[in-house]
Amino acid sequence: MLGPAVLYLVATPIGNLEDVSLRALEILRTVDFVASEDTRHTAKLLARHQIKARQMPFHEHNESRVVGKIVTLLHEGRDIALVSDAGTPGIADPGFSLVRRCHEEGLAVTMIPGPAAFVMAVVLSGLPLHAFTFRGFPPRKSGKRKRFLAVDVASPHTLVFYESPYRVKQLVEDALEVYGDRRAALCNDLTKKFEAVHRGTLSELARRLEEEGARGEYVLVIEGTGGGAGERDDDDPPEPLGPPR
Numbered sequence: 278m279l280g281p282a283v284l285y286l287v288a289t290p291i292g293n294l295e296d297v298s299l300r301a302l303e304i305l306r307t308v309d310f311v312a313s314e315d316t317r318h319t320a321k322l323l324a325r326h327q328i329k330a331r332q333m334p335f336h337e338h339n340e341s342r343v344v345g346k347i348v349t350l351l352h353e354g355r356d357i358a359l360v361s362d363a364g365t366p367g368i369a370d371p372g373f374s375l376v377r378r379c380h381e382e383g384l385a386v387t388m389i390p391g392p393a394a395f396v397m398a399v400v401l402s403g404l405p406l407h408a409f410t411f412r413g414f415p416p417r418k419s420g421k422r423k424r425f426l427a428v429d430v431a432s433p434h435t436l437v438f439y440e441s442p443y444r445v446k447q448l449v450e451d452a453l454e455v456y457g458d459r460r461a462a463l464c465n466d467l468t469k470k471f472e473a474v475h476r477g478t479l480s481e482l483a484r485r486l487e488e489e490g491a492r493g494e495y496v497l498v499i500e501g502t503g504g505g506a507g508e509r510d511d512d513d514p515p516e517p518l519g520p521p522r
Contacts, residue, residue, distance in 0.1 A: 281354070281385060282350075282351045282352075282353070282354045282355055282356050282357070282384070282385070283351075283356050283357075283385045283386070283387060284347070284351060284356075284357050284359060284375070284376070284379050284384060284385065284386045284387075285304050285308065285356070285357065285358045285359065285387060285388070285389055286359050286365070286366045286367065286372065286376070286386070286387070286388040286389065287301050287304055287305060287358045287359065287360050287366070287388075287389045287391075288301065288364060288365040288366070288388070288389060288390055288391025288392055288393070289301065289319075289322055289360050289361070289362075289363060289364065289391065289392070290322065290363065290391075290392055290468065291363040291364045291392045291393075291394045291397070291467055291468055292363070292466060292467060292468035292469035292472075293468040293469065294321070294322055294325045294326075296391070296392050296468055297322070297326070297391065298389065298390075298391055300389050301389045301391060302326050302328065304358055304389055305323065305326075305328050305330055305358055305360075306328050306330070307356070308330070308356040308357060308358040309331065309350070309355040309356050309357065310330075310331050310332070310333055310347075310350065310355060310356075310357050310358070311323075311330045311331065311332045311333070311357075311358045311359075311360060312332075312333050312334075312335035312343070312347060312357055312358065312359045312360070312375075313332050313333070313334060313335060313360050314334075314335060314336045314360065314361045314362045314366075314370060314371060315334075315336065315362050316332040316333075316334055318362045319332060319360055319362075320332070322360075330358075333346075333347075335347070335359065335371060335375075336371055337371050340371045340374060340375075341374070344374055344375050344378050347359075347375060348375075348378055348379065348382060348384065351379065351384045352382075352384070359372055359375065363392075363394070364391075364392050364393050364394055365388075365390070365391065365392070365393045368393060368395070368411075368413075369413040369414055369439050392468070394439070394464075394467055394494070394496050395411050395437045395439070395496055397464070397467050397468070397496075398437060398462070398464040398467065398474075398496035398498050399435060399437055399498050401462065401464060401467075401474045402435070402461075402462035402464070402474070402476065402498040403462065403476055404435045404460065404461075404462060404498055404499075404500050405435050405500070405501070406435070408433070408434045408435070409434050409435035409436070409437055409498075410429060410432060410434045410435070410436050410437065411437045412425075412429070412436060412437060412438050413438070413439055414438070414439045414440065415438055415440065415448060417444060419447060419451060422447070422448065422451050423451050423454065423455055426451060426452055426455040426456070427455050429501075430455060430456060430502075431502055432501050432502065433501040433502050434501045435498060435499070435500055435501055436498070436499045436500075436501065437496065437497070437498050437499075438452075438496070438497045438498075438499075439494075439495070439496055439497075440495045440496075440497060441494065441495070442491035442492050442493060442494070442495065443491075445463075445486065445491050445495045445497070446483070446486040446487065446491060448497060449461075449463070449479055449482050449483045449486060449497065450483050452479055452497070452499060453479040453480055453483055456479065456499060457479075458478045458479055458480045459478065459479055459499055459500045460476075460477070460478060460499075460500045461476075461477065461478065461479050461482055461497065461498060461499045461500065462474055462475065462476045462497075462498040463475045463482045463485075463486075463495060463496075463497055463498075464495065464496040464497075464498065465491075465492075465493050465494070465495050466492075466493035466494060467494075467496070469493070471493070479499070
């Protein structure tokens with residue numbers, strides 16, 4: 278049926294397929310199309326929850342072309358759900374350009390909130406939470422990666438990075454060179470069977486990776502300058518929150 282349509286940004290599990298909201302499942306059941314970063318990956322989630330849906334691929338290699346197709350479908354009154362391989366669409370994954378285009382064309386966009394690996398990692402790290410900076414995936418080459426890291430060398434905020442098993446050792450070693458031997462946490466395969474959170478200094482984490490190797494997906498959390506700098510002063514309590522709006 279034609280009429281006002283909605284683009285739903287649907288957060289999906291970062292590992293354990295049970296970590297999905299009832300609302301997310303209902304949206305995936307009822308939309309006209311599911312735009313997926315990897316249709317094969319999304320098919321596993323849909324099958325696990327007995328959902329039949331029409332999928333279309335939407336990833337970094339076809340994003341510029343498929344944005345127009347999705348916008349056309351929305352204008353025709355077709356509801357679309359956008360999902361990434363894991364977590365929240367648009368965070369270190371495709372989605373930003375589609376959301377911006379929808380806003381430009383006056384199309385409705387909303388979100389079904391849910392998992393995000395960097396949130397879980399920073400909470401489990403034991404490092405200051407009041408202020409942190411999410412930096413996503415660093416560049417692949419060491420020189421560019423070091424310059425990328427150096428942007429935040431004086432930041433008091435806790436820093437959060439994503440990395441693959443193929444480059445996480447190099448990331449930790451470059452971070453040690455750029456930041457010095459700060460406290461850090463290396464979170465691996467969050468919510469999965471072999472979930473692990475290793476806490477220590479960057480040099481200790483580098484040695485662990487050297488000895489044990491790397492498998493799975495990683496989130497690296499590093500303290501800012503001054504350790505607890507950036508935390509709220511206990512003598513300056515936060516303003517009371519009003520009712521939600």
